[in-house]
Amino acid sequence: MYKTQKRKTKKIKVRNVAIGGDSPISIQSMTKTDTRNISATAQQIEKLAEGGCEIIRIAIPDMQSCEAFKEIRNQSDIPLVADIHFDYRLAIKAAEFGADKIRINPGNIGSHQRIKKIVDACRMAQIPIRIGVNAGSLEKDILKKYHHPCAEAMVESALKHIAMIEEMEFEELIISLKSSNVLTTIKAYRLLAEKVDYPFHIGISEAGAGTTGVIKSVAGLAILLWEGIGDTVRVSLTGDPIQEVKVAISLLRSLNLREQGAELISCPTCARCHVDLLKIIEDVEEEISKIKYPIKIAIMGCEVNGPGEAREADIGYAAGKGGGLIFRKGEVIKKIAHQNAADELMHQTKELIKSLNKK
Numbered sequence: 001m002y003k004t005q006k007r008k009t010k011k012i013k014v015r016n017v018a019i020g021g022d023s024p025i026s027i028q029s030m031t032k033t034d035t036r037n038i039s040a041t042a043q044q045i046e047k048l049a050e051g052g053c054e055i056i057r058i059a060i061p062d063m064q065s066c067e068a069f070k071e072i073r074n075q076s077d078i079p080l081v082a083d084i085h086f087d088y089r090l091a092i093k094a095a096e097f098g099a100d101k102i103r104i105n106p107g108n109i110g111s112h113q114r115i116k117k118i119v120d121a122c123r124m125a126q127i128p129i130r131i132g133v134n135a136g137s138l139e140k141d142i143l144k145k146y147h148h149p150c151a152e153a154m155v156e157s158a159l160k161h162i163a164m165i166e167e168m169e170f171e172e173l174i175i176s177l178k179s180s181n182v183l184t185t186i187k188a189y190r191l192l193a194e195k196v197d198y199p200f201h202i203g204i205s206e207a208g209a210g211t212t213g214v215i216k217s218v219a220g221l222a223i224l225l226w227e228g229i230g231d232t233v234r235v236s237l238t239g240d241p242i243q244e245v246k247v248a249i250s251l252l253r254s255l256n257l258r259e260q261g262a263e264l265i266s267c268p269t270c271a272r273c274h275v276d277l278l279k280i281i282e283d284v285e286e287e288i289s290k291i292k293y294p295i296k297i298a299i300m301g302c303e304v305n306g307p308g309e310a311r312e313a314d315i316g317y318a319a320g321k322g323g324g325l326i327f328r329k330g331e332v333i334k335k336i337a338h339q340n341a342a343d344e345l346m347h348q349t350k351e352l353i354k355s356l357n358k359k
């Protein structure tokens, strides 16, 4: 089994989830509701947690959102990160109200004294800070020096903030260097990885929506992860945040970095396909997305590659003429009619998980 060598980093705890060190790469997302709408935000948090998200960030743009955050905090046990820009008082309040991590870009917080107040609040609450450097909001002096928001500029900004907070004797830090340019992001993380051992939160900022956003995110994140860079991941997509979590789970599983949930293998179909494969997949997709157990399910259209893939999966279906074969752990266990494929696949999957859980 291929496996990458993870960069050695400090371990930082965010509530009950460890980031860095020997911990698994954790999956993050962000709520997209109006934080002041407590019930909508709490519902989205619940949905994200059910979908496999492990750390959830919430934007706190004003004091009303901060008050709402306090209530939202009380309704959930999942690690919550308060995302703060500009106003240091919001960060202090969020730490008081039970945030498990504060995300700031020190560059837009203002004076040294204000940043110190945030650091002291986090020290008191015993929570870490993520220094989130974004290519779109670099300090003026750094931009003047480099002329444009390049990787070197982002790293210089991060190092400046890290040094400042270290001087305040605070080292519970997680760093991110985000840009909407994939290659700039990769270069920035590579450069910073040579200089510090803090864990990295990785992501491609403003990646976009749909297929384009997924490809852009995965192109950048996969390269970094394969180089051992990245301790927690957020896929940033315009749209339902649950898609971000699905993509992140799938990405980490593809690189053998996490075993989480069901992996669906299906062929693209062609003229040889004996069955409406897409319909079978649509019928099982929702139930499969709820599975937390690491399991591989193959759904294949004909006898060319079908039996081979179905045999390699934990549960498989290989369509043939007039019916198909159900495989369980490499063995054919029955022949069924195509119209029963979805039900039978789910039944066998649940049975297998039950039997594996008993062991």
Ligand code: SF4
Residues within 6 Å of the ligand: 267, 268, 269, 270, 271, 272, 273, 274, 300, 301, 302, 303, 304, 305, 306
């Ligand atoms: Fe076509 Fe069969 Fe391959 Fe599916 S498994 S793509 S149906 S040849």
